[in-house]
Amino acid sequence: MYLLIALSKNIQTVIIARFIQGSFGSTWATMVGGTIADLWTPHERGLPMAIFSAAALGGTGIGPIVAGWIEINPRLEWRWIQWIQMILCGAYSLLVPLIMRETRSSILLARLAKKIRKKTGNHRYRARIEDEKTSLRTLVWISCTRPIHLLLTEPVVSSFSLWIGFLWGVMFCMIESIPGLFQSLHHFNIGQEGTVFASMLVGTGLGFASNFYQEHLYHKHFARRGPEARLILACAAAVMLPIAMFIYSWCSVPYVPWVSLAIAITIYIWATFIVYLAVFSYLADCYGPFASSALAGQSLCRNMMATIFPLFTKRMFAALGYNWANTMFALIASVMVPIPFVLFFYGPAIRLRSKFSRMIAERHK
Template sequence: MFATSREADFEQVKFDEGDPRDPNNFSYARKWAITLTCCIFAGITSAASSSYSISYESMMQDLDCTNLQVTLGLSLYVIGYGVIPLISSSFSEECGRRPVYIASSVFFLLAEVMNALAPNIKTVIVSRALQGVFASAGVSMLAGTIADIWQPHERGVPMAMFSFTAVFSIGLGSVFGGLIASNPHLGWRWVQWIHVMFAGIFSLCVIFVLSETRSSVVLTRIAKDVRKTTGDARYRSSSEIDKPSMLSMIKVTCTRPLYLLLTEPIVQSFSLWVGLTWGVLFCLLESVTTEFQSVYNFNVSETGLVFLTQRKALLLHTVGAILGLMANMYQETLYRKHFATKGQEARLYIACAAAIVMPVSMFIFAWTASPHIHWIFPLIGLTAFMSSVFVVYQVSFLYLADCYGTYASSALAGLSLARNMMALIFPLFSQQMFAGMTYKWGLTLWASLSAVMGPIPWILFFFGPKIRSHSKVSRKILETELQQLDGDQTVVSSPIEEKSMKV
């Protein structure tokens, strides 16, 4: 069930055509089972961030702590998403996806238990930082997992499901967090215990559902079995030939994202735009609770329902996520229609529209939150904003993956670093800013900055190819692809994940 080719003194082991062990040849049922299992983890970790913020009041009363202290728990949760993938990706490429998924899900579960049992705010802060670390180790691999098993033209829908789950779960976590935290017999600890239950179920799903999807790791295991069976040490997988050391892999993985972030205009511009968007999103998580309580006299339970419904209101995160999902599905149609003429920029049609909707929706939220205006109007603004966030979240993954090919995981790691650093910093000063500027003018400031960032996708849409033509990295990617075509080389891994760690 495998083929070999001679390379120097080695017999290189490759997948035979149609080999069922090749992740690209998994059945659609198996591919979707893996994809949905991974999306569940994205949902659990997203809900953990919003449900925590909605239970501030209960936590401050129980642990006798300040608002700044509990806000640290929210900010430190997201720092892992920016830093840990720089290291964990090396281990997933060396040891495989499945072991990292298992380890991250189990340790995330234990960190949740630590949070639920925390006797003081210091323990809460530490546990939240650990949750972010272990959550990021698993969630950061999801794009790579999708790329492992789906062909480039098939990735749009799985990536849309990933984005939908992540954004939808923010609202879902707020609803259940608000309902539970407002119950005097439950409180914030039961918010964490509910997460423990879901995290425990997910850990079992990882063990029984997830298969190894990293082709190079599967081939390495096959080569080891062949060497053991035949006693011939010449059999090697491609990743075992001239294999770099783990220390070298980690060094390159940690430095290359920073290099791309500091030198590549496309990565820089998207990181700035997405980073601002993500920072504003976490500011809204901070402001929605207190704003709707002070302006409309909502209690904690009703404020949680601002993210889905306040009895008869429209669904905020749900409607926003659904609208964003529909927009991205339409974007896939546009991509397939215009790829031949626009290339990678065919990914940006809906992003250009989102760049207009986002500041407009923020202005609506900022200027309609008033006791004299029905709460449905700021809710509409928030819904439109969440739809835009959904679009930007998915487009950033797909566009950078298309542009940077074998270096895409490094580009995405740089983007993730910038995005989550913004999410770390913004909540730390948002309450002070809103107190000094009021919600109206504070949100107006963010809306204005979002309007300034709006031209970014439009510039890339019209001038992206010209910008890439001046990039050393883009030229090197093009040269590598041409060499592979000339040499008729078989590429086992997908464009999103790097087959070789050498620059």
């Protein structure tokens, strides 16, 4: 798809290629949480989840920095953004078969049983999954429908998906607003506009550093709070988010230094990182082998918001102005502040009403 975009002659080709690219690329994002849940126990997976979150959010900041200076170079321009990405992804694709291994416990047990049968000649060694074989059609149907089922029927997945989906949509609106704000108010060129995204890297770094404190709190309070101990810093982040948006909205004037906007972006990304990490870690803890499906459901909601929000961003900013448009986002974020608090205090009772998370809780007793 990078090749198709790089060689495209019109915007329609770019849109179609980007759609296909996003459809295939989303698979990787939904699999990471489940894979980490397979490899590490709940008490060990804090750092791996933080590394993944840093890559997801930090990459969003690195891309515009590099792309801005590539585009401003007259010998490269925007097509070389695609060529460079194609080279990097091509190299990575060659490494995937060498470094990726199966992690799902049921599949590994089936392979182990097969190996023992071959070694001993005793066919009574069988994994449960071997006796529950289903058709490829059924597996595809389950893979496609279970995330949506969890998203619509599980209150924990629904509430977190709504929250992180809104934050993701606002983040992309913020990304969309940066060129207009910094160009019209502070007269930045394309390269300088791209460099503003370094504030996202700073916010990601602060979020990554905060995770070590969150891990300390998690181990300290897990015995009493259970998986809800993952949400302690998320409660603080819920308050930070509207504060960051209010700063961003009311510093969007020519006579306020541009660094105030960069600070607001940093705080917003810092808080978003904390929430993003809490969502992945908490859902992985609550849903165990169904973690990939739960995370796929929230990823669907999150990426739909990221798609929808930029569609109305320019018109919204033109109609309301940067101040009032971002103030509206800040007010909505203020309404969502109670979400992590409700789950922190009432999460166990909510999970007991859930078929999937109750099954995992009973398995770990």
